[in-house]
Amino acid sequence: MAEVGAGRGAGATGGARGVRAARSGWFRLWLWGDLRARVATCFVLFALALAVLAPLVTSHAPSAQGVAPFDGPSWDHWLGTDDLGRDVWARLVYGARASLTAAFIAVGVALALGVPVGLVSGFRGGWLDVVLMRVADVLLSFPGIVIAIAFIAVLGPGLVNSMTAVGIVFFPSVARVMRGQVLVTKERLYVDAATSFGSPPWRILVRHVLPNSVQPVIIQATFLLGLAVIAEASLSFVGLGVQYPSPSFGVMLQRAAQFISLKPSGVYPPGLAIALTVLAFNALGDSLRDALDPMTSTRRRLRRLRRRGSARDLPNEEGPR
Amino acid sequence: MGRLLVSRLVSLVPTLILATFGVFLLVHLAPGDPAVALAGDGASREQVQRIREQEGLDRPLVIQYVDWVSHAARGDLGTSITTRSSISDAIRQTLPVTLQLVAGAMVVALVLGILAGVASARRANTTADAAISSAAAMGAAVPSFWLGLVLVSVFALQLGWFPATGYVGLGTDPGLAVRQLVLPSIALGIAGAAEVARQLRAVMIDQLSSDHVRTLRAKGLPARRVVWVHALKGSAVPLITVIGLQVSRFLGATVVVEAVFGISGIGSLVTIAARNRDYPMVEGVVVVLAVLVIATNVVVDVCYRLVDPRIR
Numbered sequence: 001m002a003e004v005g006a007g008r009g010a011g012a013t014g015g016a017r018g019v020r021a022a023r024s025g026w027f028r029l030w031l032w033g034d035l036r037a038r039v040a041t042c043f044v045l046f047a048l049a050l051a052v053l054a055p056l057v058t059s060h061a062p063s064a065q066g067v068a069p070f071d072g073p074s075w076d077h078w079l080g081t082d083d084l085g086r087d088v089w090a091r092l093v094y095g096a097r098a099s100l101t102a103a104f105i106a107v108g109v110a111l112a113l114g115v116p117v118g119l120v121s122g123f124r125g126g127w128l129d130v131v132l133m134r135v136a137d138v139l140l141s142f143p144g145i146v147i148a149i150a151f152i153a154v155l156g157p158g159l160v161n162s163m164t165a166v167g168i169v170f171f172p173s174v175a176r177v178m179r180g181q182v183l184v185t186k187e188r189l190y191v192d193a194a195t196s197f198g199s200p201p202w203r204i205l206v207r208h209v210l211p212n213s214v215q216p217v218i219i220q221a222t223f224l225l226g227l228a229v230i231a232e233a234s235l236s237f238v239g240l241g242v243q244y245p246s247p248s249f250g251v252m253l254q255r256a257a258q259f260i261s262l263k264p265s266g267v268y269p270p271g272l273a274i275a276l277t278v279l280a281f282n283a284l285g286d287s288l289r290d291a292l293d294p295m296t297s298t299r300r301r302l303r304r305l306r307r308r309g310s311a312r313d314l315p316n317e318e319g320p321r
Numbered sequence: 322m323g324r325l326l327v328s329r330l331v332s333l334v335p336t337l338i339l340a341t342f343g344v345f346l347l348v349h350l351a352p353g354d355p356a357v358a359l360a361g362d363g364a365s366r367e368q369v370q371r372i373r374e375q376e377g378l379d380r381p382l383v384i385q386y387v388d389w390v391s392h393a394a395r396g397d398l399g400t401s402i403t404t405r406s407s408i409s410d411a412i413r414q415t416l417p418v419t420l421q422l423v424a425g426a427m428v429v430a431l432v433l434g435i436l437a438g439v440a441s442a443r444r445a446n447t448t449a450d451a452a453i454s455s456a457a458a459m460g461a462a463v464p465s466f467w468l469g470l471v472l473v474s475v476f477a478l479q480l481g482w483f484p485a486t487g488y489v490g491l492g493t494d495p496g497l498a499v500r501q502l503v504l505p506s507i508a509l510g511i512a513g514a515a516e517v518a519r520q521l522r523a524v525m526i527d528q529l530s531s532d533h534v535r536t537l538r539a540k541g542l543p544a545r546r547v548v549w550v551h552a553l554k555g556s557a558v559p560l561i562t563v564i565g566l567q568v569s570r571f572l573g574a575t576v577v578v579e580a581v582f583g584i585s586g587i588g589s590l591v592t593i594a595a596r597n598r599d600y601p602m603v604e605g606v607v608v609v610l611a612v613l614v615i616a617t618n619v620v621v622d623v624c625y626r627l628v629d630p631r632i633r
Contacts, residue, residue, distance in 0.1 A: 151347070260473060
């Protein structure tokens with residue numbers, strides 16, 4: 001009996017190691033085989049590094065006022081100065097800190113609410129599923145920012161409150177994706193096997209269904225990070241998110257907009273930062289989806305391979321014309 | 322058609338109840354006593370109690386909800402905490418402004434989106450197609466309010482072609498009103514145009530390789546007629562779906578775009594109300610927007626039927 005147990009344990013760890021190797025294999029393949037993924041990953045890491053290392057990247061304090069407002073770029077002020085003579089680069093770097101924190105709060109809240117709800121809804125089914133998904137549908141059909149504003153009216157403005165509101169707005173879409181995948185996963189043979197061994201439902205849910213269903217949610221979370229950056233900027237712009245004078249992309253845009261007739265170019269640094277961050281998260285999500293979801297990605301990958309000339313022997317996907 | 326409309330309207334009742342009850346609960350379970358807020362600063366305990374009884378705030382929540390909904394259905398959304406004036410009046414003044422903006426954005430989204438979508442479908446998998454698709458991806462990623470700021474900076478301040486901010490009614494000065502509407506409509510509409518183009522390209526490529534289009538070509542119909550009349554009609558159902566979704570998107574994005582252009586529409590109304598914690602006002606605006614979105618869904622459903630009689 002003991003030998004059987006030991007043998008099974010050894011086999012299991014060997015299998016897990018094999019799986020881990022295979023996983024890191026696709027990860028490396030994805031990262032180095034896909035230029036878009038590489039560029040997007042580099043940009044996101046670069047932005048994160050700037051945000052974390054802000055005091056090392058700039059010698060100016062984000063709130064230190066100077067004598068020369070609306071200055072152009074110079075050696076001392078790389079991106080010029082704003083309406084109070086503050087260094088725009090310093091505010092941008094510290095703003096990235098606030099905006100990325102905001103994005104992670106919103107997506108964190110969305111995942112914390114959406115994953116359990118989707119898991120239970122899909123696994124249990126029945127009336128609970130019907131009710132939860134009905135509520136999600138209603139929430140999803142309305143303009144998200146308006147619902148977020150309603151929540152902010154209750155919670156009060158500010159970085160954490162406004163992004164919690166955004167997370168609440170995001171959560172039905174996470175729950176929907178999670179539920180969809182759980183519906184597929186719970187029909188798998190290993191779930192039947194676990195059931196027949198007498199595993200309690202919560203254990204099946206946590207040990208088997210959850211880890212095998214999170215992939216689409218991870219892809220979706222990447223897109224949501226991009227949306228959350230826009231949400232932070234929008235809400236801060238109308239004074240409901242990060243509060244001036246703390247820097248964030250949205251606060252900087254709001255300030256630049258107030259003085260747009262004095263310095264029209266002031267809207268570019270924060271705006272481009274938002275656009276690039278969103279594009280990077282979107283590109284990351286796209287290429288993650290390509291790498292993880294074989295159904296939608298095969299055609300794309302084939303095309304890319306053929307363009308690179310390494311797949312000349314592959315069949316023509318379009319077929320004869 | 323009449324029966325379809327009625328059945329659609331009836332099926333919306335649960336959605337409507339869910340949406341209004343959700344908003345109602347959110348606002349009424351919020352921290353802080355609305356009676357205290359209504360009474361204002363320095364009110365005595367008796368005054369607060371009197372207001373609570375006057376406004377019916379001491380009744381069970383469900384009764385309060387039914388009362389609120391029945392008033393709302395008759396166009397009475399209550400009074401604002403901060404301005405003490407009618408919420409319905411405030412919405413009646415600002416909603417037309419927002420709807421004009423949304424209509425302008427829709428024109429931009431449809432004209433640009435359909436032109437770009439058809440052009441890239443006809444040249445599928447060429448450089449031109451790739452260029453249009455990349456432009457669409459950019460258009461979808463750029464936040465509309467930042468696009469608005471860039472448009473103001475370039476076309477209003479540097480080139481002076483359009484006024485930077487402000488709003489006058491179409492009735493007062495039609496020329497100025499249209500000129501003022503151009504930049505905000507573009508800012509709001511570009512993301513929609515990108516989405517329309519993306520979806521239309523996919524359906525159109527399908528349509529152009531379908532049998533009935535091949536037959537039309539074979540019998541010698543000019544290419545322009547094939548594309549713009551027959552293939553476009555075949556793409557109508559997915560196109561209508563996308564357009565319907567854009568209404569909801571525009572109603573959301575307008576909140577911030579209005580702030581950029583200094584337009585006092587319903588978006589400005591709700592942000593100011595949220596900043597002042599004017600719960601009844603926020604409640605009123607959200608309900609009106611919810612009804613608008615739901616109404617759009619009905620219109621979309623009816624359009625499906627008009628375009629394609631096979632649907633239900």
